[in-house]
Amino acid sequence: MASTFNVAMIGGGFMGKAHALAYAAMPMFFWPAPAIPRRKILVDVGPEAAAEAAARYGFEESSTDWRSVVARPDIDIVDICTPNDSHAPIAIAALEAGKHVISEKPLARTGDEALTMLEAARRAGTTTMVAFNYRRTPAVALARKYIEDGRIGRILNFRGTYLQDWSADPSSPRSWRFQKDIAGSGTVGDIGTHVIDFARYLVGEIASVNAMVHNYISRRPIQQGGLDKLGTAARSDAPLGDIDVDDEMITLLRFENGAVGSIEATRNAFGRSNYLTFEIHGEGGSIAFDYERMGELKVMFADDPPDSKGFRTVHTGPAHPYGAGLWPIPALGTGYGETKIIECFDFLSAIVAGTQPSPSFEDGYRISRIADAILASGKTGAWTDVGR
Numbered sequence: 001m002a003s004t005f006n007v008a009m010i011g012g013g014f015m016g017k018a019h020a021l022a023y024a025a026m027p028m029f030f031w032p033a034p035a036i037p038r039r040k041i042l043v044d045v046g047p048e049a050a051a052e053a054a055a056r057y058g059f060e061e062s063s064t065d066w067r068s069v070v071a072r073p074d075i076d077i078v079d080i081c082t083p084n085d086s087h088a089p090i091a092i093a094a095l096e097a098g099k100h101v102i103s104e105k106p107l108a109r110t111g112d113e114a115l116t117m118l119e120a121a122r123r124a125g126t127t128t129m130v131a132f133n134y135r136r137t138p139a140v141a142l143a144r145k146y147i148e149d150g151r152i153g154r155i156l157n158f159r160g161t162y163l164q165d166w167s168a169d170p171s172s173p174r175s176w177r178f179q180k181d182i183a184g185s186g187t188v189g190d191i192g193t194h195v196i197d198f199a200r201y202l203v204g205e206i207a208s209v210n211a212m213v214h215n216y217i218s219r220r221p222i223q224q225g226g227l228d229k230l231g232t233a234a235r236s237d238a239p240l241g242d243i244d245v246d247d248e249m250i251t252l253l254r255f256e257n258g259a260v261g262s263i264e265a266t267r268n269a270f271g272r273s274n275y276l277t278f279e280i281h282g283e284g285g286s287i288a289f290d291y292e293r294m295g296e297l298k299v300m301f302a303d304d305p306p307d308s309k310g311f312r313t314v315h316t317g318p319a320h321p322y323g324a325g326l327w328p329i330p331a332l333g334t335g336y337g338e339t340k341i342i343e344c345f346d347f348l349s350a351i352v353a354g355t356q357p358s359p360s361f362e363d364g365y366r367i368s369r370i371a372d373a374i375l376a377s378g379k380t381g382a383w384t385d386v387g388r
């Protein structure tokens with residue numbers, strides 16, 4: 001019989017919902033489950049908000065005090081779904097109490113802050129994970145499998161984008177995502193890091209970057225109410241507040257293995273809702289992915305017969321990574337929820353095996369260092385080494 005792990009979730013907003021869904025649904029998809037997650041307690045800032053989120057997401061208890069909750073002996077897993085400024089203090093306290101920890105991305109506001117979390121993780125020796133869940137899209141995992149199997153040969157070029165438009169309207173609210181002291185950075189940390197995760201997962205370590213980092217919208221109406229509604233119009237009489245983070249980033253990449261690449265990320269791209277893409281060219285073929293069509297992977301192999309050269313579309317299904325646990329035929333459709341369910345499966349599997357899943361806090365730290373290098377290069381305009 002699988003063990004049961006008690007989960008304390010800190011933060012019951014957008015990600016709280018996604019992670020709660022995963023805890024409830026994971027054993028329905030992956031059976032026998034590596035372990036059964038029990039939604040024990042949810043923490044949020046006010047008693048009413050915490051109690052309401054706990055009831056909605058199926059947690060047995062609620063609290064407003066994460067410090068006492070992460071120290072509770074009956075808690076096995078601490079799940080951090082709060083804005084970026086609280087990831088480090090919560091994770092370090094939880095690790096010092098000997099808990100397994102999953103933190104939402106970016107791991108921290110800066111590389112230095114992420115390092116404090118990594119050091120705490122090394123001291124604790126428990127299992128850690130950072131929730132870059134997009135790589136758990138079956139089509140992305142299939143791209144990695146093709147690359148590992150040598151199907152497109154040595155990789156020459158990676159081209160990644162993450163374009164969104166939820167904040168393209170200057171009247172959308174100045175939530176925590178636009179405040180450097182809470183978020184750390186803007187587009188770079190919020191969405192650029194997802195593409196950095198793709199680049200490292202699919203191609204390899206990034207050695208240096210050369211970036212342009214820009215902010216177009218310098219003032220926004222101050223958000224009314226606690227939750228970030230991701231672009232829902234602000235009250236018209238709300239006062240304006242200054243924006244001190246980037247909203248646009250373009251960077252060139254040099255990988256340690258000799259490949260080159262680029263990443264573009266913006267939250268100003270009207271018409272692009274969640275345009276998270278990559279295209280990878282190798283000596284033996286190419287692979288292309290677009291999250292807005294997340295059940296599909298476009299592939300082209302250089303040794304295809306001349307009369308059938310060109311991209312073909314693979315619809316992910318049971319034959320592909322994680323497929324046996326998902327739906328019985330290809331193209332039934334997978335969504336954001338499934339990426340979190342798979343993430344939960346991999347996290348609990350690693351806890352049971354006593355291993356570190358990828359992306360672990362080590363990966364989260366490396367990604368934060370790369371984000372730092374992009375921000376630094378954006379200021380100087382110079383090629384900037386990421387460093388170790």
Ligand SMILES: NC(=O)c1ccc[n+]([C@@H]2O[C@H](COP(=O)([O-])OP(=O)(O)OC[C@H]3O[C@@H](n4cnc5c(N)ncnc54)[C@H](O)[C@@H]3O)[C@@H](O)[C@H]2O)c1
Pocket residue numbers: 010011012013014015016043044045066081082083084086104105106131132133190226227228
């Ligand atoms: N992996 C992804 O695809 C993805 C998507 C969105 C957000 N995120 C990340 O998830 C994290 C949370 O983002 P979100 O969109 O869920 O934000 P959100 O604003 O929707 O929710 C955050 C919740 O945390 C609560 N909170 C804040 N400080 C707290 C504290 N000290 N103690 C307890 N609760 C506290 C807030 O009241 C709110 O309910 C961020 O780090 C963000 O970057 C990841």
